Amino acid sequence: MKFEGIYTPLVTPFNDDFTLNKDALERTVEYLIDAGVHGLIVAGTTGEYYAMSMKERVYMMGLCRELIKER
Numbered sequence: 413m414k415f416e417g418i419y420t421p422l423v424t425p426f427n428d429d430f431t432l433n434k435d436a437l438e439r440t441v442e443y444l445i446d447a448g449v450h451g452l453i454v455a456g457t458t459g460e461y462y463a464m465s466m467k468e469r470v471y472m473m474g475l476c477r478e479l480i481k482e483r
Contacts, residue, residue, distance in 0.1 A: 416450065417449070418449045418451075420451075420452060421452075422440065423460075424472065426460075441480065455472055
C-alpha cells in the first residue's frame with residue numbers, strides 16, 4: 413500500500429451528553445472529502461480516542477467507513 417496526498421486527523425464531535433454527534437461527524441467527513449483530502453485519520457490523538465471506549469472507537473470507524481464509501 414502506498415500513501416500519497418493529504419491525510420488529516422478527524423476531530424471527534426460530541427453531543428452535550430458526551431455521546432458521538434453523528435450529524436456533525438457526517439458533515440465534517442463530507443466537508444473534508446469535498447475539500448480534497450485523500451484520507452482521514454479516525455480516532456487518533458486529535459479524535460479524543462483516550463476519552464472513548466473501544467466499542468465507541470470501533471463504532472466510529474465503521475460509521476466513517478460507511479460515510480466515505482469508495483471515495
